[in-house]
Amino acid sequence: MVNNYSEKKLYGYAGKILYIDLTKRKVSIKPLNSELAKMFIGGKGFIAELLYDLLPPKIDPFSPENALVFATGPLNGTIWPGTKNIVGAKSPLTGIYMDSYFSGRFGAELKYAGYDALVITGRSDKPVYLWIDDGSVEFRDATHIWGKSTYETYDIVKEEVGDVTAQVVCIGPAGENLVRFATIDADVHRQAARCGGGAVMGSKKLKAIAVRGSGDIEVAKLDEFLRLAEEFTDILKKTPDTRMYSELGTPSCVPFANSEALWPYRNWQDQVFNDAVNEYKGETQKERLWVKHRSGFACCMQCEKVAILRKGPRVGEVVHGIEYETLAMIGVNCGFADLDALAYANFLCDYYGLDTISTGTVAAFAMELYERGILTKEDTGGLKLEFGNYEALHKLIELIAFRKGIGNILAEGVKRAAERIGKGAEKYAIHVKGLELPAWAARGAPGMGLQYATVDRGGCHQRGWPIMYEVGGLALYDGTTVERLSIKGKAKAVKWEQDLTTAMGTLVLCDFTRFGTNPKYFSMALSLATGWNIDFNEFMKIGERVWNLIRMFNVREGISRKDDTLPRRFIEEPVPSGPAKGHKITPEEFNEMLSEYYKLRGWDEEGRPTKEKLAKLGLLL
């Protein structure tokens, strides 16, 4: 590989990594290693590399040794559409690798301040927040904001640093109370929601991080980069997918999810809830809640919506429009169709700092146990946890955030909660590797099932979404198509999806920017930003490399075939209605898909990457 650019200047990068030890209150800065940058690019790649390197095996995620890593890629801070932010750690919810994306421009500010990544270790002896202002890093006392909501914290920190344009991430009471699915909140309304990053911050007594940078990012070939960004933006603006997100946001998929029986009703006892469609769809939210569109940083899509609570105890509060995942996991899964009650539940989760997917799952789980008599009124402290009882749900959210009563058990996540409760509760716990599943079905989409079983961080839909091939009918990358209920071709689709989304993760790109566009633009943008010649095949190989490194992290933590599973309900109970009525994923089908997947990945029958595979990916040094 020949390039004409000096090795000293890493185009597209800030060139440094900032390390903060909260125990010793020590700050150190190291130059970014250019060879590592080429191998792992940034974002998810840096997080995988840093966590694999820094964390001793089998540590307690709440111990000071755990590292919280915010990382950026070469496109963050530039005009390329749809760059997000990513944070990683060892997850307190799953005990394995985690990363979580969030919107806003935290990463851009970090780069303008001079850093490609921020690594936080140790534990402060008292509540603290960080103020990173270019080269200066301050440890500021946070005793006065400990206990406050994300909304209040955001306002206070911005006021104290004295600049509304500084970027702030923070935790709410849920993170402080070590709720294992607590979020890291950004920009009030956006969250790094999944896997409990907020609890890792809480365990470190780190309430917030504010960052501001006055510097800039230089790309290798500016004119060509701008032309490509303009071309890609034009394509994005014209795709039906983008127009749908601009108009109706993620709730635009509500009618599809219900008619194809792909969303969770009553803790996945069914996958259809007709009454909720009109109440929760984008058109209704637009009319009743939304007041403004918002975009992610440098993005033309406007998929985010600003909304106002129109009813209830916090009427007038500015909230975020209710995303598909939230309306499905909390509204549909808990069995109620009431937009105002849902908006208030969404507000409570954001305000206290709880992941709405995990919260919706543990709440629906508790409701099913209550209705089956496994939990009684004594267990719930008098709460009538019946499906559809949203008033009980609102109270339950507070109990979880403050770890009171039954909330203290549910705050552990659905896997641990089921173990604690016993009495056969495990059967109703919907998770993979301890991560509560999001609102896309596996029954009726077996490739989605394989996806859930093999995702690096546990049950997640954001590392590939095979439903677009299985139900959406789109052709795979090689032009082939798949049958919805067949397992044929699904392992191939899953591997491709994971490698692509992981490669995109090294650039910290939003998933939505791949819909209706050509992913070759991503490797072209990477090449023009850095001056390296990285073609699409190499880009996909980088994704595969990072995926394998993360698998090695998880193997080191004890993960193997036994953990690549699905919730029992999806294996044992056929889906009762909808187009895939009667479908379940049999153990035979599942094992066949899984073996095929391991083979395509170059992993052994236990799901461990082979030496040959690792050598091919440059991971055996």
Next chain:
Amino acid sequence: MVGSIIFHSDKCSGCHICELACSAIKNKVFGLRRARIAVKTLKHGLLDSFVICIQCLDPACMKICPVNAIRRDERTGIILVDEEKCTGCGLCVKVCPVEGIKLDPKTRKAIKCDLCLGNPICVKWCPTGALEYIVR
């Protein structure tokens, strides 16, 4: 003729593309605080405000500048900074009523919007129509 940039706050999605385009054209880099314009998001996302020089008819910045680095272009009416003359004293920043002029964090010289001399790049890149260029 040179006109002015109108900001439609309700259409602004807070994407900051305008500032990135500005810094790319003026400085060949991407950096929000090196841009000559700024979008500030307020009230928990309910409001985006736009910060830009309003090309005053009788500009305080021009009057206060001790080295006469700020002048009005006779033909267009645009207020321009001569960066060669500017000493970075910051008096213009102090007296500007709208934060329309600032010191570049890198060069420490006064910078401000010059409407790209009639073809503003921020308006060209704005994806939502929040920025509009009107020639009177």
